[in-house]
Amino acid sequence: MEKKKAKVAIIGAGVSGIAAANVWKKCGYEVTLFEASEQVGGQWNQTYPGVSLQNTAPQYQFSEFPWPFKTDRHPSGEDVLKYLNQAVEEFALTIQFNHRLKAMTADPQGWQLTFENGNSHHFGYVVIATGQYPGGDQKRLPRFNNMDLYQGDIITNIDSKEVFKDKNVAVIGFGKTALDFATWSSETANTTKHIFRTPRWTIPDYLLGIDYTKPFFARIGSGMMPSWGASTWMQKLLHNRLPFIVNGFWRLICNLFLYQHRQDAKLGSIEKKVLDVVIPPKSQFMADFRSASALAPKRYYEYIAHQGISPYRGEVSAFYEDGIILSDGQKIPADMVCLCCGNEAPNYDYLPKKYAQFLQINGGPSLYRHQIEPRIPNLGFAGYNHGFMHIALAEMGALWQIAAYEQTFQLPSEEDMLASAARVMQWKKDHSSYESTINMAVNTRYQQHLDILMQDMGISQWRKMPNVFAEVFSRYDPTDYKGVIKEYLTKSQQTSFGAIKPTVAVDA
Incomplete structure (x- = not known):
């Protein structure tokens, strides 16, 4: 058990890093978290005031540390940070703050880590847990023609909702940030215009009065989700032999979503077509369940219906002195433009070039099981299987990495692992709406992914049985x-996992 003595470094003290560190520690490893900033929380320290968790509190907690205080159904950013700090204390994790990674040098025993503050440490295994957007507050700021001529304010983030007050605001984009900004702006701005190339399907918080997590987080619902890998015989039967049942189920759900959005809009005598500009085609419904699927902000559709928000389908081609110009030539006057175009994509400049090249892929790194790059030794990733039950995904991903590192189950060949990762990446391209970090998420396919990790480790995926x-x-x-x-831990002590065969075919 020599590898049990290895020291493990976790780069990043956000939620994924905390989850991974706790699992590695519980499995007997000496673990140190390295955080570039002065506090835990990752993206939660960089987000805008007023943001709340899209998921619900019961779905966003560590498996062995329930929320120790009362919080909202969708906890505020402040409550999430409070919870993460209490989790760090509960898990007694060791964190080195103000340690921004500068370089990693591989050797036969692991990695030599060098930090910008001059410190250097050696570890047998390293976990990159910097998230999908390790640039932190480095929001994407695309360049448009004549931006320098514009006389108003261009923002990518806010310090307060008050920035919208008495302004004529144009919000660009259709992700969570754009939907939040448009909704908040409509409450205090003079005018709010929401411009987007393509609307996305959003998730109602309640569907016919039912908490949306109850049907969709049960196997009866999650098993209906098309995925790159089936984890049960019933899923294989439904998706391969009985697709008409699956298609009928999602047609019903699509119509229920549409009905609920209209109800939330409080149309009254208003013609329902008023929502058409922000409602995507039904054929796009399944593709929109990617990692950036957004929960519909409260009152967004109501503001659209009642002219609090003026929506425009179009593409920004240029700025002019008093606003923006769309590709069709239409001018949109505004004295504040909110560019909600996501964050800068991750980079891996701290890795040797021969390894970094494997991760610099459009859409983010394509990893085997969303956990490892088979060509890079002693390195894993946490949070690159981002999804609707994110903390459980990070925890089980960390345990899978430990099992793989300890060789307690048989990994496929390097060739087979790379082929498997490529198949998953291609499936996402073929079946999901575009997203800059699409490879770094499992999203609504979280249950299939969790099941496959459990199957690899030889542990029962059926967590509610009998x-x-x-x-x-x-x-x-x-x-x-x-x-x-x-x-x-019990099984690894009692049984030789070496006989467990790889399950690479499951995601073919």
Whole structure:
């Protein structure tokens, strides 16, 4: 068990890094978290005031550390940071703050890490947990013609909702930030115009009065989600032999979403076509369930219907002194333009070039099981399987990496792992709406992904059994994975996992 003595470095003390560090520590490793800033939280320290968690609190917690204080259904950013700080204390994690990684040098025993403050340390294994957008507050600022002529304000982030007050605001984009900004702007601005090339399907918080997580986080719902890999025989049967059932199910859900958005818009006697400009075609419904799927902000559709927000489908081609010009020549006057175009994509300049080249892919790194790049030794990733049950995904991903590192199950050949990752990447390209970091997420395919990780490790994926009804119809929460680490440790001591065969074919 020599590898048990290896020291492990986790780069990044956001939620994924904290989750990974706790799992590695519980498995007997000496773990140090390195954080570039002065506090834990990652992106939660860089976000805008008023932001809240898109997911619900029960779906966003560590499996063995439920929320220790009362919070909203969708916790505020402040509450998330409070929870993460309490988790660090509960897990007794070691964190080195103000340590921004400068370089990594590989050797037969692991990695030599050099930080910008001059410190240098050696570790046997390193986990990159800097997230999908390690640039932090480096929001994308695309360049348009004549931007320098514009006399108003161009912003990518806000310090307060008050920035919109008495302004004529134009919001560009259709992600969560754009939807939030447009909604908030309409409450205090003189005018709010929302411009986007393509609208996306958004998720109603409640569907016919039912918490949306209850049907979609139960296997009866999650199993209906098309994915690159089926994790049960029932999924294989449904998607390969009975696709008409799957298609019918999602047509029904699409119509229910549409009905709910109209209800939330409080149309009254207003013609329902008023929402058409922000409602995508039904054929786009499944493709929009990518990693950046947004929960519909409260009152967004109401403001659209009641002219609090003026929506425009179009593409910005240029600026002029008093606003922006769309590709069709239409001028949109505005004294504030909010460019909500996402964050800068991650880079890996601190890695040797021979390894960094494997990660610089359009859409983000394409990893085997969203965990490792087979050509880079002693290196794993946390949070690159981002999804609707993110913390459980990060925890089980870390445990999978430990099992792979300890060789307690048989990995496929390098060639097969690379082929598997390529198939997953191609599936996402073929079945998902574009996103700059699409390879770094599993999103609504979280249950299939979790199941596959468990199958690889030889641990039961059925976390609610022997209650069959609960297994099929009850919502899965991160707490269902409480005890999995203990199961792994017990089994690794009692059984030789070497006989477990790789399951690469599952995501073919």
